Amino acid sequence: MATTTDLSQNPAPKRKRSRGSWLYPLISVAAVLAFLIVWYLVALAEVWKPLFVPRPSDVWEQFIRASTTHDGNVGYSGEYLWQHLWSSMSRLFEGLALGVLIGVPLGIALGASKTIAAILHPGVTVIRSLPPLAYFSLLIIWFGIGDSAKVVLLFLAAVAPIAIATADAVGNVPIDRLLAVRSLGASRLQTITQVVLPSALPEMMTGLRVALGVTFTTIVAAETVNGLPGIGGMVRDAQRFNKTDVVVLGIIVIGIVAVLLDIAIRALDRRVVPWRGRA
């Protein structure tokens, strides 16, 4: 979090900054290229069997097959790659949206009332401490192996970090900021909407980012149970038929999407709380 603020508070000389702006992405690209080359050479030399290390070209072929109709077969297991990905993402965003919808008011209640905090804090802390997959089996018993169990799982994974971050932030609004708005004659409701919530936004965004990370790792793992269509389900299915190239394809897609999601939420963070660390 602190990385961006240090730069912006104390801007480096223009020249050094512009050099850094292309140099380090270039190094990252070079590192990825180097990895691909090593992979290709290892696969070409057949250091290990293709069952263990498929060639990049095989993975690319599976990418094409999974994205098109070939010999009358649609994508992978009847769905295109993007449809698998979309299924996973829609579950993820459903769970995350529910997490925000419930987690933010819950966090405000936890932060505003000591009684409510005393009642709910143990439960929220336990849910946050448990690995989500630990209670997944129970959710399957309750909700079946369909989508509901997965969405509930993701909701539970998301709600705890969001609620706890919100509660901490609501309880830590600078006292003079509250007095300032009181001295202007704000009502209790106005104090919450005009000062407490905006003051808590940076921490709430951090909670959202944590929740996104947790739900993303959880959805891929949760889809090992009846996860088709779904990117995690696709990986699981391919593993059962020893289609290592599809497994690797799935892993690469998951990795790329994870990076893109992180970039997206950081961009969102800069838009929503440009004052982070500066006020």
Next chain:
Amino acid sequence: MATTTDDNSGVVATRPGALRFADVHHVYGQGASANPVLGPIDLDVPGGEFLCIVGASGCGKSTLLRLVAGFMPVSIGRITIDDREISAPGPDRGMVFQQPTLFPWRSVRGNVELALKLRGYPRGERRAEAERLLRQVGLGDAMHRRTYELSGGMQQRCATARALAGDPEVLLMDEPFGALDAITREHMQQELHALWRETHKTIVFVTHSVDEALILGTRAIVLGGRPGHVLLDLPLNLQRDAEGDTHHDAGYADLRSQISHAMDDDYQRSQSEVPR
């Protein structure tokens, strides 16, 4: 410029914003842990006075200001503003804190507009009034800036404009220039004095700097002792030079030494006391 030299005579008894402290005490905590921090305080502050409250850290000067602001009830006694008893914050008082407490999610103008909204100012007139207030404190060119982009001095100007929203009779300032560098502080003092001369609002200004009190105030009180009470109450009728400075007045050194002595004696006493 004969009129500017006798600007201290602008204190007229009929101006609004008269504060009266009658046997005011304040105690933090209850029962065995009760800690009396203030009292008794008996003071009459005519409307339009620029009152500086001086004292060491912990003398209760900030507590006194917060009681006037209405953030907490007085334990004993009463504080009135134009004969209305103070029990809560109200639109007749505006407050500026040592740390600027601006809202970074709003622009400079947005901060003042919010203040006007909370003070019940009609929606359609908020923008124009916010811009007038910001021009008054010298932020006419910074209205659309984000507050966290401003320097410390500009942030305090914005906080002052916000406190002036809704035209309160009394401006309460809790060491507002304490965190600023010396040059900025000097400019801010001159601007605040000019603002006071224009508006003749009652200003209660808390500071630990004797010189700041002598530059700004029409009256200085020294708070000290335990619980805190008024050790010294001095009218300041210093002449201002063209720069608005009071240093050259013959009475400056004498007033300064009187206030310093009162503070020194208080310090010596506090050191010989057994800590509670």
